[in-house]
């Protein structure tokens with residue numbers, strides 16, 4: 001594999017350092033992400049909790065405020081009731097009663113008016129400066145209610161438009177009875193919707209937040225910030241009435257508002273004294289926007305932290321990549337050097353022409369063999385061989401052919417059935433040698449003869465040889481020593497073999513001769 005191929009793709013991740021760094025960066029990134037998400041989630045939950053608490057507090061305080069308003073109104077109605085004679089309004093001094101009503105109303109700015117009606121619904125007295133003549137309220141819901149119900153408790157009705165001022169008002173009324181409990185009329189106070197509008201405007205609330213005053217049948221008396229057209233709308237289908245109030249008199253929750261389908265965080269409270277409910281709701285989407293705005297510094301900080309980690313990770317992984325690259329380059333260089341060294345070593349020990357061991361290897365091997373023999377006491381044999389009339393061969397066929405001939409002879413010798421422990425070498429020029437560790441004289445002679453026969457039988461033509469065969473032949477001399485002093489024996493064995501070779505040449509060549517002097 002080329003270096004560029006090795007480094008492509010995810011190769012860096014396959015290095016242990018690269019993998020460790022990548023995992024570390026990934027863990028760090030995940031940890032920061034998880035911690036950031038957890039922190040932001042907690043912050044949002046806190047925001048929701050705060051909104052819920054505020055909504056509950058607001059609804060409870062407004063329920064109390066509404067209770068106070070209606071209690072004050074009821075006390076006023078009771079005071080008027082005491083001013084009316086036992087027989088009913090018809091027996092009252094109308095002018096005096098109207099003065100009382102006017103005086104009472106003057107101290108209560110939330111009231112639109114105070115009224116007294118007789119059994120027929122006729123206006124007997126009002127808090128207004130002029131009581132219009134011929135006015136009748138027998139058609140009003142509160143009048144019909146009191147005429148039909150004997151109880152003397154107060155009654156809060158739906159919002160109506162005042163016939164006196166045209167203003168939107170909440171009617172609060174009580175029934176007037178004679179001594180026998182018979183119906184003799186109604187005392188009415190009308191509470192201004194504007195008084196709630198003004199009061200609710202004091203609170204700092206967002207455009208989407210709402211504050212609602214309702215009757216316990218679900219009728220909206222006033223809902224901030226909705227238009228007056230929403231007044232008297234029934235909210236009984238909302239989650240507040242179907243689920244929440246069934247469970248508890250006060251509480252909190254998140255639901256879709258029945259008026260505009262907006263999701264709000266609500267707090268609600270039911271009045272203990274009057275059939276009134278107050279609900280305060282904060283627009284969830286506005287809360288979210290506000291939270292996002294408030295959390296922006298944290299978000300930016302976390303984002304920056306993530307970016308820094310990614311940047312550091314990239315730089316570190318690049319560095320790792322460079323290191324891996326360098327390491328690989330070094331490894332490849334080392335491998336190349338090892339290969340070159342091995343080639344050089346082989347070249348240093350081999351003969352370039354024949355591929356046989358060279359003279360250097362021959363000398364090393366012979367010395368080693370003699371050393372081992374000195375220890376084991378086993379004999380070492382040496383065969384020295386020389387091509388016959390090789391000068392003539394060169395002269396006849398040329399030096400290139402002479403080299404080829406040397407190669408052929410080397411190949412033939414290589415193919416001889418020798419042991420692994422034997423070594424064939426080109427001794428120099430047209431001379432060859434075979435080192436035979438652990439070999440007797442008889443065996444050495446036999447191998448020398450095989451070498452001579454092998455080369456002769458290869459039948460390499462040699463027309464200028466003085467021998468009758470007309471082919472390339474070898475003369476071989478062999479000598480065997482028993483191991484003792486290595487240095488001296490190397491010289492000794494070479495001389496012994498050389499002497500035998502000389503004898504073989506002298507005897508007519510193409511033969512093997514043994515020197516038995518060793």
Ligand SMILES: Nc1nc2c(ncn2[C@@H]2O[C@H](COP(=O)(O)OP(=O)(O)OP(=O)(O)O)[C@@H](O)[C@H]2O)c(=O)[nH]1
Nearest residue numbers: 386387388389390391392394399400402403429430
């Ligand atoms: N082509 C070639 N010739 C070589 C090489 N090395 C030695 N020779 C030749 O081998 C010849 C050896 O000749 P001599 O030593 O006179 O011996 P010879 O002609 O073989 O005769 P005898 O050994 O007496 O049979 C010389 O002519 C060398 O030049 C070689 O590597 N290549």
